[in-house]
Amino acid sequence: MSKIRLEPINDDNFFAITKLRLKREQKNFVADNTYSLVHAYLNVINGKPVFPFGIFCDDKPVGFVMIAYDNLSEKVKDNPLCNWFICDNYMIWRLMIDKKYQGKGYAKEAMKLALDFVRTLPSGPAKYCWLSYDINNSVARNLYSSFGFKEVPSAYYENGEMPAILEL
Ligand SMILES: CC(C)(COP(=O)(O)OP(=O)(O)OC[C@H]1O[C@@H](n2cnc3c(N)ncnc32)[C@H](O)[C@@H]1OP(=O)(O)O)[C@@H](O)C(=O)NCCC(=O)NCCS
DSSP: OOOEEEEEOOTTTHHHHHTOOOOGGGTTTSOOHHHHHHHHHHHHHTTOOEEEEEEEETTEEEEEEEEEESOOOHHHHTOTTTHHHHTTOEEEEEEEEOGGGTTSSHHHHHHHHHHHHHTTOTTSOOSEEEEEEETTOHHHHHHHHHTTOEEOGGGOOTTSEEEEEEEO
16 A cells, blocks of 8 residues: 655755646646745745655655745734734645646645644644635645635635634
């Protein structure tokens, strides 16, 4: 039986992870993995915790996900509609499974592992884990809701992303 695991991005695996691709109609749902790794780098140099992981099925790279903490941009810092669940809380970010490997239960397994990791509170205490998705992304929406994430419509982003939170 094949086994899904999360492997921290490192010198040996980053290139394979940047090669993973989405279906054409999914491209607006999540940034390209190379862009996400640059974003992770920017977090790191600004002293913000971020944990980028390759998702592996046995030894095969099949996806990508990041976990961030307190990922508060200047834009939302003073916004009471969203800073209450972003500030001092974890975020699951940029989850994707390569188009060749979708529909096999890999994202579900990866989400379980990502939440196990979050619950170790690697960057400090937190009340919530949050994430956001395009409101037209019904596969992601159902996936997250199956883990107990609840939408926060009052914090709905102008760019069409719906945030959802899970109490840890
Ligand atoms: C969302 C995504 C990560 C799901 O990955 P996946 O490995 O295919 O998902 P799984 O196989 O674990 O399936 C999870 C659930 O979604 C359902 N599902 C998966 N693909 C589906 C599809 N194309 N249509 C309908 N349902 C689908 C599965 O049946 C399963 O539901 P169940 O628990 O009721 O059985 C993947 O579709 C993807 O990478 N999409 C593009 C990027 C994206 O949208 N990321 C999320 C950003 S917020």
